[in-house]
Amino acid sequence: MSEFLQHLRGDARLEARGQFSLDLEQAKRKMSRFQLRHPHDFLYHMVAGLFHLGASRLDVEEKNGLLCLAMPALPLRPQFLEDLAAAIFEEESGLRRLAAAAQSLLAYELVRFDWIGSRPEQCFDYLCAQGRNWTHVSLCEIHIQGLPRPILDGALEELAQRGAWSRRPLRVGVKRFQAAEGLAVRFGEFFGECEWCPGEKSQLVLVMDEIAAEKRPVDTPFAWSGVCYGKFRLDASLAQVVEDETLEKVLQDVPNTYLDCVRRGLPHIAPELTLPLLSRPLPTWLEPLASQLQTLPLFADQHRRAWTLSELLDGDQPVYVADSGQDSLQLDVSLLLAPSAAGLRCLEAYLGSRLQKVDPLLLRQLQRQHNLRVWQEQPVQSLQLPARHWLYQQEFQHGLNRWVVGIPDDWSALGANIAFWIEGRKLCESKLILQEFHCELVCEVAPSQVNELWTGLEVKAWIDLEAHWNQSIEQVLQNFAGGREQQSEVRRYLQSHLVASPRPRDNYFRKTLLWEDWHGQLHSLEQLLRLEPAHQLGVVGPQWKPEDFPAELIPVGVYLRNFGNELKLLDKLELPQFLILDYLLEDLAEARSQAFQESSLEPLPELGTATIMFCRAGVCLEPITIGTPLAFQAWVRDELVDVDIKLANQAMGLQRFRPADAASTHQALDALELQVEPALRKIFGLPPEPAWMEWLRQATLRHLCPGFLEDFPCWPCQAPSQSLASLQQLREAEVIDWCSSSQVPPGFQGELLLTGLSHGAQSELMALTEETRWICRDEHFAREQEQIEFLRKPLWQPAFPTVLAQQKPGLWLVPLGSGRVFWLFQGRLIEEQVALVPYGFRLAVECPSLLAQDRPTDLFARCYTFLKEWLTAPRAPLWQHWQEWNQQQLPQSVLQQLQNQGWFLTNRGPQSWRQLMDAPELWIYEGSMLPIQAESLLLVLGANPLLSAHPNLHDPRETERKLTSLHEIEQQQEHARQQGQRLQGLRHRVAFEQGELALSGTGKKNVWLLDGASQHLVENLPAGLVGFIQGSGQPCPQRNVPAQATLSEELRS
Amino acid sequence: MSERSGAAATALEMLIRQFSQPLACLRELVQNAIDAGTNQLEVSLSEQGERVCLSVRDTGEGMTRKIIETQLTRLFASSKDGDLTKVGKFGIGFVSVFGLHPLAVVVDTGRNGECWRILFHPDRSFELLSLPQRVEGTVIHLHLPKGSTSFEQKLRLVAHTLIYWCKHCRVEISLNGRLLSQPFRLNLPFQVEHEQSGTRMVLALTREAENFAGFYNQGLTLLEGICSPLPYLSFKVDSRYFEHTLTRDNVVHDEDYEKALQLIRQSVETRVAPALFERLRGGGDDWSLLDSLSQLGVSFEDAPLFVDLHGQFHSLSQLRKFQLSHQSESDLLSENLSPTQLVLRSGSGLDWLKLPCPHSDQIWGYCQRADRKPWAEILEICDQFVQSQHLPPLEVVHWLRARPDSLLYGAERLGLVAWQDLPKPAVLLLDVDHPLAQRALQLRSWSTPVAAQLILQHYLLSLPESRRLECGPKLSEAVLQRL
8 A cells, every 4th residue: 555655656745744624613604504405404303313312202393483392301411502513523413413403593593592491491592502590401392483484384394204204202293203113124233124015116214313314216126115223324414325334234135125025015915016026936035935925816717716826837737828808708728817917927937838828719629629518418308399388389391400480478578599409409599580579499400500619500501591490480470370360368469469569560460350349249450450431440448338328329430348458559550540438438427417307498697698408318418509699598308419429539528429510400499599588578577686687787788688678777876866777768868977986975966867887888878878968977976075085184283393483374484394385175184295385484275175286386485475574573593594595596585684684693793694794804713602802803603604605704723823812912012011010210211122121220130021922031131121022032941930031142132 | 633623533524425425526526627717627537457546637727735735625614605606615525535435536736836746545644745747737536446346337427427417517528538518408399598697598498387497506417307496497597606505416595596586587588488489480389388488477468479361470469359260371362351350371370379260261252253154044034033023133153262052142242252141142143163053054955944943943942931932933933934
């Protein structure tokens, strides 16, 4: 080595030897600012440092910006914190982290960085490095306040991430961490733990002083995750572990943990994730687990059966493997399905040439092998249909092939099932397309006709035979149908089949006599479809019997007994119309129940229609209504009347049977018309009922009144007396008064007064009485009635709380409120209206009638006339009224009255508005009493909007100021007068503009400065002078002496 | 040992391992060379028997004895702190070479006529030797034990380290003669470079929210990774104002960092956006980058980007005032449109454009009057009929581009026609190129009235049923009379 160094020195001359030195101050400055990688790293370093010092637990929380680290009492050297800064260069990282964290915080403008001991008031302020009571220290808490919010939040988040592996209790806010103790895995000289973590990146978390110093990616054969608790060397920023010998030893020990990780993980890890480990040869570290790995169920066959590697290795048979899509395939061998790439590599490695990948050809061979075996295991039998109930069966033969066709009793499954037999053993089943019904075939085929997979017929054989099968099926059906009447038990099947058939008209069984009518006769579908046009086709319920009903009221036709299929069939045939006879029969029963015995006629007090009921063959027909002037109701029993029968498939009651519009019906009706008038005469021959009186009036109005009833009195009248008048009487009257009300006021005088007459009826009657004049009295009676009602009200009495003035009749002036008018009729109030008279007025007006148009209109004039008179005498002021009246355009004469009233209180006595307006200047005074001294001013008591128009108006503040200044002037004049009296009798008096002076002959200062309302003894004039000076000076406040002042130099001179 | 020298020894041991990867000391040597004002820097790795020699040679200003004693061998005594022309500021980078456990470190340097060799022993003590020969700049030789790794592995590791940390240095850096410097660019197709007051940057808009960002000081890497603080923007920024931490693997988020980000934001608006607009106007198809621009708060509403058929560019705000359509080139149709219609040139930007802008054929057609002579007889019959029925007159036309499906089309006038149903068309345009028209011409030779009926019948089919029922028999009657 020395030779090497000598070589390096070469020919250079030694000048000095040295060691590295340190600029400690610079070091501390730079490191406190730039050491940590992120500003928020300080917290986890601080926590690590505290754990390093021995903290058994730590609670970290932040509240309102105060970060608090709390721990059980942790003994510290008294000088520990003072020396802490120097520890930033400590080789030993634990203390260095605490020092770096503490120093880094000094870069902020912290409010507080206190280390708090367990004793009362024991605290070390790290910001000014001063402790209080800081001896025998056990650290309990650290308080930090004033950190920027982003740094604080980042620090807590970082700590929560890095503190997750802490073995000592650590709480960060609400998160609590405490990893398990007792670690068994060794990494170098340290302990840790590790596990198999599928889906995560392989990494080793290096934890130092319970806080993760770094998460280091590692290269491992499976997803390995480890944590190592140790003492590492950190880089200058304390953010990464230095790649030194210690770390190298730790990393070297990582592979030693693999076996244990795999052993512990195998029961929990999915087989798919295990496969990558099963390479061959196994890595040395994994060899102890070889047998266990081989017993894992890692593969699955087509039936989802799980297979272990060991099961697959057992034996020397080929192991087949196929892609997906072969699920549930029936084979004699197991087919491992869709192994992953890792699985396939594993199988190839372990099975070698025994592994066969199944291609389509091999797969077909395996399938044939399986199918042949299954067929051979079938028992040998003779060719026959399976045991069940067959309606019909027949055997056929063609060449080598022989088959039986059978028609079963259940046709719910359409189509033809065909079973193939070879040498007496069943091969397979297939289907033939067959519309509408179901049949089964068993067919013997030759081995040469079977396909390669032994699953069915070859295509060629099938094509050859299919036509023959179809022919034989058709022949079987034709033989079975045959156009003959089927036995009743078979008939139901065939009916159901026919109904289910998409095209019953073309069905094999269309000619078969399957359908029974209600007389018990059988019909084929074809017969039903060929009925004569006049014949009805329909269904009828089994409960009805034809002999129970009159045949002439049942339409001619074929009615099938309906057991379900019949109605479905007719529905399906989509016939233009078919009849469900049940409805008709029910209606017939109802019509029969309403039948009557005797014919009769009854006039009705109505007009326009007559209702006639016919009865034939003991059945009541639908009533018919005919138009006729005089209404009536008639019941006619007539066996000759023709009947129309409606063929609707719904309950119709009597409406189903209706008399036909035929000569027989018309004859019967004509005979009825002749019976009406005699019946009417009979009714009016006796005093008729009110309904008939009304009928007569209505008939008259509609010009339908029979001639023999025109002199029958039916119109109510009030005059000349309360009675009834006939049409004839109306025609004979010259004038007829009438009203719509039936009640009229008494005392009406007239020729004839009809009451209760509507306007419509009146105009009809007027048309019938052309010579007569008609006068309507409705409005007249209504007015009279209203007035009568009104006069029942009590008399109106004025009731005002206060009245300023009153004038008879009915005019009042009140202190407050808008003007009101009370409209009266005969002393009773019609209505009250606002704002029709000036403000403050109340006016009661007697009206000639209740009508609004009769009311007088000179209301304002009445009020103003009164007001003008009233204002001629002095009155109390009406400020509110005046202002309101101003808006109503008061008449000039009244206004002048108002303006000349002495309503304004001034210091010169009451004055009118006009006087005030004429004054050159007005001073508003606010106070309870007007000062009388200020005679020079015209003071008005109280502000009033009416005065706002004055051009020289002074508000109360200005008035106050003016009065004060006047007062001061008066006082000053009084002082001057008093001072002047003092100088009387003295010689050497000098009067000048500002005052007067004299020689007093005494040694006292006796000159006074009169400054406004105050006076001060002048201090800066010689003694012996007496007098006063008006002006301003500088007051000299002194206690216990009279007020003094200093004259200005100008005044003094 | 005094307390101070004890502290120096402790600090030295800590600082020797200041980097998690010992080879990071190369970055410190490069940085020192750059700060010394070198214009090139040669790094070499050579095998020397049982040793390996890693040398860094620069042509900088070198060191005097005073500098060696007060700065090189005095920790944290750097004079560069606060000097924005220098990257270094701590004065501890050199000692990190001892993290490689060298057998010896030799530093040859010369300045102001002084020529020195400093020989550092494995125990970090040193000898100051006066060299008889002149030395230019500074050469540092690290004599290292050969170790277990191969020379090639060592060379690869040195290259990887230098490229990661120093690839964008303005000084040319070579390793065993191979140039390692790389241009200050991003691996993206559209990027914009900008340099301003000691800060250079290259910016690129992307379509992803998370992006690569690189922070450098004098080209030396401070931080690289998917860490761009600005969404939809990838960038590299090199600023002499950036502060770094002690291990120099991060950038300090201080005022200067914020200023740099602000400068980047400004540059997006003042540089990137105009460049993108120019690129799009020039036919670029990066239209979706406009959305990224919008995410960065830059408006392109008033940027003229969309070209019309006359080559004039319009902004999005201008486009909103028009009814838009597009076609590939100008023709009679586009020239006859009203001023409220704007036809843009077909192109990739229209797919991005978030305004309705169909092809002009979907909205309008254009027709010109055709030769009436072959149609004269047919039209005569037709005109008589339409006049009698108060239907619009017929005109024979050729359609310029798009044509209606029907033989006859009711329109307001000849020329520009909007494809919309008119309640009362003023003229019926008969498309002479329609197959039915050709058929009518053929029929004319057999019977002109029948040919006219074919055409009119076709029109009657488009009328409301009541009108059709009214006119149909009259048409038959008119034709029969002619026949």
